[in-house]
Amino acid sequence: MAISAPTRVLVTGGAGFIGGHVVARLLKQGAHVFAAVRETRIKNAAFLTSLEGADRLKLVPTPDTLDPTLSDTFAQIMREERVEATIHCASPVILSPSTVDDLVKPAVALTRAIMAACAKVGGDKGEKPTVVMTSSTAALYDIPPQEGKKYDASTWPSEDSLTAKGALYSLSKVRAEREAWALAREHDISLRVINPSLVFGPLLSQGHSERKLSDSVLMLLRLAMEGKYEVPAAEKGTFPPVPPSMNIVDVREIAAAHVGALLPSVPEGRYAVVGERLSTVEVRDKLVSVMEEMGVTTDSVLSSSLFPADCVKPDIDVTPSIDVLGIRYRPAVDTIRDTVRDLLPLLRAGQISKSLP
Numbered sequence: 120m121a122i123s124a125p126t127r128v129l130v131t132g133g134a135g136f137i138g139g140h141v142v143a144r145l146l147k148q149g150a151h152v153f154a155a156v157r158e159t160r161i162k163n164a165a166f167l168t169s170l171e172g173a174d175r176l177k178l179v180p181t182p183d184t185l186d187p188t189l190s191d192t193f194a195q196i197m198r199e200e201r202v203e204a205t206i207h208c209a210s211p212v213i214l215s216p217s218t219v220d221d222l223v224k225p226a227v228a229l230t231r232a233i234m235a236a237c238a239k240v241g242g243d244k245g246e247k248p249t250v251v252m253t254s255s256t257a258a259l260y261d262i263p264p265q266e267g268k269k270y271d272a273s274t275w276p277s278e279d280s281l282t283a284k285g286a287l288y289s290l291s292k293v294r295a296e297r298e299a300w301a302l303a304r305e306h307d308i309s310l311r312v313i314n315p316s317l318v319f320g321p322l323l324s325q326g327h328s329e330r331k332l333s334d335s336v337l338m339l340l341r342l343a344m345e346g347k348y349e350v351p352a353a354e355k356g357t358f359p360p361v362p363p364s365m366n367i368v369d370v371r372e373i374a375a376a377h378v379g380a381l382l383p384s385v386p387e388g389r390y391a392v393v394g395e396r397l398s399t400v401e402v403r404d405k406l407v408s409v410m411e412e413m414g415v416t417t418d419s420v421l422s423s424s425l426f427p428a429d430c431v432k433p434d435i436d437v438t439p440s441i442d443v444l445g446i447r448y449r450p451a452v453d454t455i456r457d458t459v460r461d462l463l464p465l466l467r468a469g470q471i472s473k474s475l476p
Contacts, residue, residue, distance in 0.1 A: 125150075125203030125249065125381060126149065126151060126203065127150070127151045127153070127200065127201055127202050128145055128150050128151070128152055128153070128203065128204050128206060128381070129153045129155060129193075129196060129197060129200070129205045129206070130142050130145070130152055130153070130154050130155065130208060131181075131205070131206070131207050131208055131209035132155075132156075132208035132209030132210065132253075133154025133156055133164055133167060133178070133208070134154070134156045134157075134160050134163045134164035134167070135208060135333070136318060136320075136322075136332075136333035136336065136370060137208050137315070137318060137333075137370060137373055137374070137377075138154070138208035138209065138253075139167060139324065140320070140323060140370045140373065140374035141206055141208055141373075141374045141378065142154050142167055142170065142176065143167075143170050143171070143323060143374070144371075144375065144377075145206075145378055146171060146172030146173065147172060148378065149172070149175075151175045151177075151200075152175060152176050153176075153177050153179050153200045153202060154167055154176060154178050154179065155180075155181045155193070155209070156178055156179070156180060156181065157181055157182070157183060157184075158180040158181065158182060159183070161178065164178055166324040167323075170323070179196050179200075181196075184211065184225040184229045184232075185224075185225060185228055189228075189229075189232040190231070190232040190239075191236075193232060193237075194236040194239050194240050197237070197240040198240055198243075203249075204249040204250070204251070204381050205237055205248070205249070205250045206250075206252075206253075206377050206378075206381070207230070207233050207250060207251070207252045207253065207299075209229055209233075210229060210253065210291070210292075210295065211225045211291070218287075219287060219290075221287070222287050222288060222291045223287060223290055223291040223294055223295075226292070226294065226295040227291075227298050229295070230298050230299050230302075231298055233250070234298070234299055234302040234306070235302070237250055237306075237308055238302065238306035238308060241306070241307075241308065242306070247309055248306075248308045248309065249308075249309045249311075249381065250303070250308055250309065250310050250311070251310075251311045251313065251377050251380045252299050252310065252312045253312075253313055253315070253377070254292055254296040254313065254314045255289075255315060256314050256316045256366065256391055256433065256435055257276075257286075257288060257289040257292045257293075258275065258276070258289070258292040258296050258314060259271070259272075259274050259275070259276070259389075259391060259433075259435060260274065260276060260433045260435065261276045261280065262280070262284055262286045262289060263431055264431050264432070264434075267434075269435075269436060270391075270433055270434060270436065271435070271436035272388055272389035272391065272439065275297075276289060278290060278293060299312065300312075309387055310387055311380040311385055311386075311388060311390065312388070312390065313373065313377055313380060313390050313392055314389055314391045314392065315368050315373045315376075315391075315392040315393070316365075316366035316367065316368045316391075316392070316394070316433075316435070317338070317366060317367055317368070318335045318368060318369075318370050319336065319339055319367055319368075319370065319454045319457075320369045320371055320454055320457055321370070321457045321460075321461050322336070322461040322462070336458060336462070338361055339406070339458055339459075339462075340462060341361055342399070342402065342403060342406060342421050343406055343419070343459070343462075344419050361399060361421065361426070363398065363426055363427050363430040364396075364398050364399060364431070364432045364433070365397050365398075365399055365402045366396050366432065366433055366435065367395055367397060367454060367455075368393050368394040368454075369394060369448070369449055369453075369454040369457075371449075372446050372447075372449070373392055375444070375445075375446055376390060376392045376440055376444050376446055379444040379445060379446070380444060385443060386443070388439070390439050390443070390444060391437050391439070391440060392437065393435050393437050394450075394451055394454065395448075395450070395451040396432040396434065396435075397432065397451060398427070398429075398432060399426040400423045400427075400428050402451070402455070403420060403423055403426070404423070405451060405452045405455050406420065406455055406459070408452065409452065409455050409456045409459050410459065412456070413459065413463070
């Protein structure tokens with residue numbers, strides 16, 4: 120899908136797993152990209168400068184999430200770089216936060232900052248701003264998901280229920296997205312939200328010493344390696360928990376959805392992006408198959424007996440992503456294979472662990 124408009128795009132969270140692939144896809148399609156990266160993470164974004172088309176890329180440092188000057192910084196970037204649209208991928212991702220202040224407050228503040236900047240600059244120019252935002256399927260379904268219920272763009276989990284269950288990751292996604300929709304209505308912003316499930320896929324940062332693996336990739340690594348490998352402090356020093364089910368989607372499909380949603384013909388709305396609905400046991404079986412195919416020992420893979428075989432897998436309608444955004448989902452086993460292929464060199468080089476059996 121070629122970009123007809125816009126051609127000058129601000130991407131927040133460009134150093135992240137999803138954001139990096141969004142930047143790569145935009146560059147490949149000829150856009151000028153301005154990747155907003157926190158000042159403290161500029162080194163983590165070095166891999167972007169090696170991408171095809173990086174002569175049309177500019178890394179722009181921004182203050183921390185709760186800095187009161189953040190929105191003004193975004194607005195200044197938009198004006199100086201003549202930005203035509205914004206893809207908002209940045210969000211704190213901590214799958215096991217302790218308090219609302221750890222995750223929910225910064226997620227909402229970051230969304231408010233970017234939407235306020237778009238509203239201000241759009242108002243000054245007399246134009247309706249276009250924003251594509253990364254949310255999550257966690258903002259669509261209940262915890263646990265209900266058996267037999269179809270979740271879609273109209274469904275939201277109960278905030279009270281999420282709070283009572285301590286599901287702060289899901290709560291952060293719900294509140295940040297609701298804030299975006301409220302500000303979009305208030306300031307007449309054209310908003311398209313991408314709601315992806317658990318994200319795997321190739322690592323663009325392969326070969327760079329400064330890296331931050333996504334929590335979803337670390338989750339797959341834990342499933343494969345039983346969490347016994349030492350993870351450097353830069354990787355948080357711990358693995359995220361492995362859930363009983365994994366609705367998997369490839370990061371390349373997510374990037375395609377974000378870029379496709381920029382087109383003027385795409386209606387405002389929420390677009391769930393989900394590949395296969397799988398239990399963790401099914402993911403484990405595919406992982407074992409891939410590792411055996413690559414000649415890697417599977418002795419360290421977590422036992423299937425640790426996970427329920429009959430768990431409820433969220434049933435989410437992805438028809439709009441197919442019919443409107445043109446997404447074609449690849450098999451989960453292909454995504455797992457590409458993820459493991461990129462993880463193996465890091466393991467062998469001692470950048471995630473000291474050795475590989």
